[in-house]
Amino acid sequence: MVLEGIQFSILIQFFGGHGGQGATIGLSNGIGGLAGGFGGTNGTNGASVYGSRTYGGNGGTTPFGTNGAGGTGDTNSYTLPTSGINGNGGGGGSGWAYYANPANRDAGAQGGDGLITISYTADLTAPIITINGSSTVTIAANSAYADLGATAIDNIDGNITANINTTGLPINTNATGTHVVVYTVTDHAGNISSSTRTVIVTDQTAPVITAPVNQTFEAIASTTIPALIPATATDNIDLAPIITHFPVSFNLGTTIVIWTATDSSGNFSTTTSSVAIKDTTGPVIILNGLSAMSLMVGTPYTELGASAIDLVDGATAVNMVGSVNFNVVGTYFILYTSTDSSGNMTTVFRTVNVVADGIPPIIIAPISQTFEATGVATIPVLIPATATDNVTANPIITYAPHSFGLGISTVIWTATDEAGNFSTTSSLVTIKDTTPQ
Numbered sequence: 001m002v003l004e005g006i007q008f009s010i011l012i013q014f015f016g017g018h019g020g021q022g023a024t025i026g027l028s029n030g031i032g033g034l035a036g037g038f039g040g041t042n043g044t045n046g047a048s049v050y051g052s053r054t055y056g057g058n059g060g061t062t063p064f065g066t067n068g069a070g071g072t073g074d075t076n077s078y079t080l081p082t083s084g085i086n087g088n089g090g091g092g093g094s095g096w097a098y099y100a101n102p103a104n105r106d107a108g109a110q111g112g113d114g115l116i117t118i119s120y121t122a123d124l125t126a127p128i129i130t131i132n133g134s135s136t137v138t139i140a141a142n143s144a145y146a147d148l149g150a151t152a153i154d155n156i157d158g159n160i161t162a163n164i165n166t167t168g169l170p171i172n173t174n175a176t177g178t179h180v181v182v183y184t185v186t187d188h189a190g191n192i193s194s195s196t197r198t199v200i201v202t203d204q205t206a207p208v209i210t211a212p213v214n215q216t217f218e219a220i221a222s223t224t225i226p227a228l229i230p231a232t233a234t235d236n237i238d239l240a241p242i243i244t245h246f247p248v249s250f251n252l253g254t255t256i257v258i259w260t261a262t263d264s265s266g267n268f269s270t271t272t273s274s275v276a277i278k279d280t281t282g283p284v285i286i287l288n289g290l291s292a293m294s295l296m297v298g299t300p301y302t303e304l305g306a307s308a309i310d311l312v313d314g315a316t317a318v319n320m321v322g323s324v325n326f327n328v329v330g331t332y333f334i335l336y337t338s339t340d341s342s343g344n345m346t347t348v349f350r351t352v353n354v355v356a357d358g359i360p361p362i363i364i365a366p367i368s369q370t371f372e373a374t375g376v377a378t379i380p381v382l383i384p385a386t387a388t389d390n391v392t393a394n395p396i397i398t399y400a401p402h403s404f405g406l407g408i409s410t411v412i413w414t415a416t417d418e419a420g421n422f423s424t425t426s427s428l429v430t431i432k433d434t435t436p437q
């Protein structure tokens, strides 16, 4: 494991090149030798540069003159991994040559050796990524999104923005929620940095709402809650926006209803329609007592009255027309009417039949009676029968016979009411003779 900051240095020696032979043309200077051998090649990041060095010097100008000096090798210092480490030896010097006797040529001087120092400092510092723009971006669904990207700077590699790898793009802006864009970059030492941008896609578009038709309902109470045909709505994101309306209960008349469609993100739109509540239903009249009554003539008629209830108005007044002459046989009609606040009128009849008296009187016979004879035929003053009747206050009471001979006789009593109904009973009458001649 290499720790940040650990350093090491290496000395590398490059041998110098050999000097060139003396020139083959007499009396001319030899040409300096070529550069020495190349040093090693650095790693992948190293610049392909040659170390500085000099070529060897030229030979002398006279036969067997002084040879040119060898060149010097590269003695620079290099720092990995940014600097090249191609060190070189120095070039060799050239000798002198004599054309008349090519064998008499000086050997070139040896070039100097290169001796370079290679330093290395471990790079454990990751690049720094800087996001362009905000690290958290909120955009509307279905809108276009252009990512601003990021830049990357490394302590060693410098600007490596071009090496940034980006994932998460393009953003699907049709999908609400949180999307993440990840920027990743690696420096030459293999250090990785990443940074993220959060892109939040929100639904910012209200539903498209369509009002229902105008609607009319029959009132069912003082306020009516009708089952309305609702508004409809579509939305860019929410498949089923919630539809509400206000008001939900209505009085008589025409009311504007406000419809609201709200999507799952709280965006809403409204529209209106009208709701008309009509009252075309009259009150309901409830008769006290029977609607068809039968009354014996002479029996007083008692009007029991009626009440009325309207769905909208509640209790309504009842008007009554008609009367019953209970002393006269016949059919009588009592008319009851009630009208609600919308002008709807309800009418109900009661029929009262005054019928003739069909019930005979109730007759009670008198006690048995005894009388002293007053002659061959005796006409006594009898204690009469008594009678009551359902209608006739004093039924007519008659009896027969009126005259009696001696002995026990039966008297027939008859009670007759004003309608001719009658009842009979009987009692005994005894006539005796206790009077001396």
Ligand SMILES: [Ca+2]
Binding pocket: 123, 124, 125, 126, 127, 154, 155, 156, 157, 187, 189, 191
């Ligand atoms: Ca680095």
Ligand SMILES: [Ca+2]
Binding pocket: 203, 204, 205, 206, 207, 235, 236, 237, 238, 263, 265, 267
């Ligand atoms: Ca929406």
Ligand SMILES: [Ca+2]
Binding pocket: 279, 280, 281, 282, 283, 310, 311, 312, 313, 340, 342, 344
């Ligand atoms: Ca009504």
Ligand SMILES: [Ca+2]
Binding pocket: 357, 358, 359, 360, 361, 389, 390, 391, 392, 417, 418, 419, 421
């Ligand atoms: Ca009677």
